[in-house]
Amino acid sequence: MQPSAKKTSSRSANAERKNVTGRPAVQGLLARADVRINGDRPWDIQVHYRDLYQRVLAGWSLAFGEAYMEGWWDCAALDECVHRLMAARLHEEVRSWHVAWNVVKAKLMNLQGRSRAHQVGEHHYDRGNDLFEAMLDVHMVYSCGYWRRAETLDEAQTAKLDLICRKIGVEPGDRVLDVGCGWGGFLQFVAEEYGARGVGVTVSEEQARLARARCEGMPVEIRLEDYRDLQGESFDHVVSVGMFEHVGPKNYETFFDVVRRCLKPGGLFLLETIGNESTSVTTDPWIDKYIFPNGTIPSVVQLAEALGERFVIEDWHNFGPDYDRTLMAWYRRFVDRWEALKGRYDERFYRMWTFYLLSCAGSFRARHNQNWQLVLSPGGVGGDYRSVR
Numbered sequence: 001m002q003p004s005a006k007k008t009s010s011r012s013a014n015a016e017r018k019n020v021t022g023r024p025a026v027q028g029l030l031a032r033a034d035v036r037i038n039g040d041r042p043w044d045i046q047v048h049y050r051d052l053y054q055r056v057l058a059g060w061s062l063a064f065g066e067a068y069m070e071g072w073w074d075c076a077a078l079d080e081c082v083h084r085l086m087a088a089r090l091h092e093e094v095r096s097w098h099v100a101w102n103v104v105k106a107k108l109m110n111l112q113g114r115s116r117a118h119q120v121g122e123h124h125y126d127r128g129n130d131l132f133e134a135m136l137d138v139h140m141v142y143s144c145g146y147w148r149r150a151e152t153l154d155e156a157q158t159a160k161l162d163l164i165c166r167k168i169g170v171e172p173g174d175r176v177l178d179v180g181c182g183w184g185g186f187l188q189f190v191a192e193e194y195g196a197r198g199v200g201v202t203v204s205e206e207q208a209r210l211a212r213a214r215c216e217g218m219p220v221e222i223r224l225e226d227y228r229d230l231q232g233e234s235f236d237h238v239v240s241v242g243m244f245e246h247v248g249p250k251n252y253e254t255f256f257d258v259v260r261r262c263l264k265p266g267g268l269f270l271l272e273t274i275g276n277e278s279t280s281v282t283t284d285p286w287i288d289k290y291i292f293p294n295g296t297i298p299s300v301v302q303l304a305e306a307l308g309e310r311f312v313i314e315d316w317h318n319f320g321p322d323y324d325r326t327l328m329a330w331y332r333r334f335v336d337r338w339e340a341l342k343g344r345y346d347e348r349f350y351r352m353w354t355f356y357l358l359s360c361a362g363s364f365r366a367r368h369n370q371n372w373q374l375v376l377s378p379g380g381v382g383g384d385y386r387s388v389r
Contacts, residue, residue: 021053021054022053022054022056022057023037023050023053025053025057026052026053026056026057029090030045030085032088032090033084033085033087033088033090034084034088035081035084035085042075042076042077042080043075043076043077043080043081043083043084044075044081045073045074045075045081046073046074046075047072047073048071048072048073048074049067049072049073051072052067052072052073055067055072060285061091061284061285061286062285062286062289064286065286065290065355065359066286068351068355069290069348069351069352069355070348070351071351078354078355078358078359078362079324079327079328079331079358079359079361079362079365080362080365081362082358082359082361082362082363082366083361083362083363083365083366084362084366085362086362086363086365086366086368087366091368127206128206128344128345129183129206129207129209129210130340130341130344131334131341131345132183134333134334134337134340134341135330135333135334135337136153136157136330136333137153137154137156137157137158138154138157138158139154139157139158139161139185139186139188139189140182140183140184140185140210140214141157141160141161141182141185141186141241142182142183142242143160143241143242143272143371144160144242144272144274144319144320144322144323144326144371145157145159145160145322145325145326145329146159146160146163146319146322147159147322147325147326148319148322148389152329153326153329153330153333156322156325156326156329157185158189161185161186161189161190162189162193163373163388163389164186164239164241164270164272164373165189165190165193165194166388167268167270167315167373167375167388168237168239168268168269168270168375169237169268170190170194170196170236170237171194171196171236172194172195172196173195173196173197174190174194174196174197174236174237175196175197175198175199175235175236176190176196176197176198176199176235176236176237176238176239177198177199177200177201177230177233177235177237177238177239177262178198178199178200178201178238178239178240178241179201179227179230179238179239179240179243179258179259180201180202180227180240180241180242180243180244180246181200181201181202181207181211181222182200182202182207182211182241182242183207183210183211183214184200184210184211184212184214184215184220184222185214186198186200186239186241187199187200187211187215187218187220187222188214188215188218188220191215191218191219191220192218196219197219197220198219198220198221199220199221199222199223199233199235200220200221200222200223201222201223201224201225201226201227201230202222202223202224202225203224203225203226204224205224208222208223208224227255227258228254228258230258230261230262233262234262234263234264235262235263235264235267236264236267237263237267237268237269237270238259238262238263238267238268238269238270239269239270239271239272240259240269240270240271240272240273241270241272242272242273242274244271244272244273244298245273245274245292245295245296245297245298246292246294246295247296248294248296249296249298249302249306252298252302252303252305252306253306253308253310255306256306256307256310256311257310260310260311260378263378265378265379267377267378268314268375268376268377268381269311269375269376269377270373270374270375270376271372271373271374271376272371272372272373272374273297273298273303273371273372273374274297274323274369274370274371274372275297275298275299275300275303275318275320275369275370275371275372276297276298276299276369276370277299277367277368277369277370278299279299279301279302280296280297280299283295283296283297286355287356290352290356291356297369303374307376310378311376311377311378312376312377312378312379312380312381313374313375313376314375314376314377314380314381314385314387315373315374315375315385315387315388316372316373316374317372317373317374317375317387317389318370318371318372319371319373320364320367320369320370320371320372321364321365321367322371323360323361323364323369323371324361324362324364324365327357327358327360327361327364328357328358328361330357331354331357331358331361334353334354334357335354338350375387
């Protein structure tokens with residue numbers, strides 16, 4: 001049985017009867033997204049604690065997410081609720097001091113510098129391999145699937161891995177570098193399906209441990225290493241899938257310099273990253289605190305400026321709507337396997353992870369975020385690069 005918030009019917013009734021402080025303001029904002037308080041539609045929010053309104057007005061997105069984690073409110077279709085809030089662009093109006101403080105920190109500090117590089121690995125990816133094994137596909141790909149002809153998560157992620165190989169032209173015997181290799185799924189795929197060799201780097205000890213086990217006996221090397229430490233090696237191709245969100249704007253140029261240094265003449269680099277519709281140096285405060293510390297989603301402008309004269313953009317492919325479907329598939333698998341997981345994770349974690357997956361699905365559904373694959377070459381492909389879809 002799935003855990004649920006403790007309901008206090010008397011408090012709910014109280015909140016309905018009285019003119020609770022802050023409720024009119026919150027209700028007015030929600031109405032613009034066609035979301036009602038204690039309404040009867042799946043995307044309406046059900047409020048269990050009357051103090052929710054003041055809490056949200058004081059802390060906005062961070063308070064909204066934390067209140068959900070603590071059972072102060074519920075929603076039968078949280079993904080659709082967030083989709084409506086984002087589509088109404090309420091996120092552009094409701095800013096808290098947390099956002100301002102994060103901007104100040106990002107401008108004054110290098111939040112993704114060497115000394116902090118392992119924080120996201122320890123906080124997020126080292127939570128437990130059992131969680132990700134339960135939620136992800138057979139290849140353990142923790143990024144957007146490619147659903148063009150797929151019906152299942154396994155099919156979508158297999159199609160995405162094959163799409164990457166075809167875009168950069170992997171051949172038998174090629175040596176491929178995966179920057180931010182996760183649990184080794186891509187390198188395992190290129191070894192088994194394309195006869196290539198690979199090196200993967202990650203800042204997560206748990207990822208490295210499991211990736212080595214999954215790639216045992218294959219021509220694949222997994223390293224616990226920061227990308228900035230890559231020195232003195234060259235590769236036929238380089239890929240980085242779902243890792244660039246942890247690089248940070250102050251390090252974009254360094255990242256591309258490292259990749260170019262590692263790439264043989266004539267080789268191709270495929271970068272896959274979530275994309276932001278606007279330019280920012282920070283991320284959502286709730287996501288920063290509970291899911292991906294120090295993360296930043298790049299914009300088109302930030303990528304173009306960092307690429308500069310380092311790479312020619314041979315192809316730019318956006319399949320952002322596929323991330324909505326991917327996140328919903330992860331959520332269903334997480335819920336289906338919760339009985340096996342809850343011995344290690346409590347109800348608060350369940351609600352946190354639910355809010356993470358479903359709110360992100362809503363954001364992609366509203367097209368606030370995109371998913372980009374860029375094919376990049378150091379000096380331009382001779383002749384004509386044929387885009388692969």
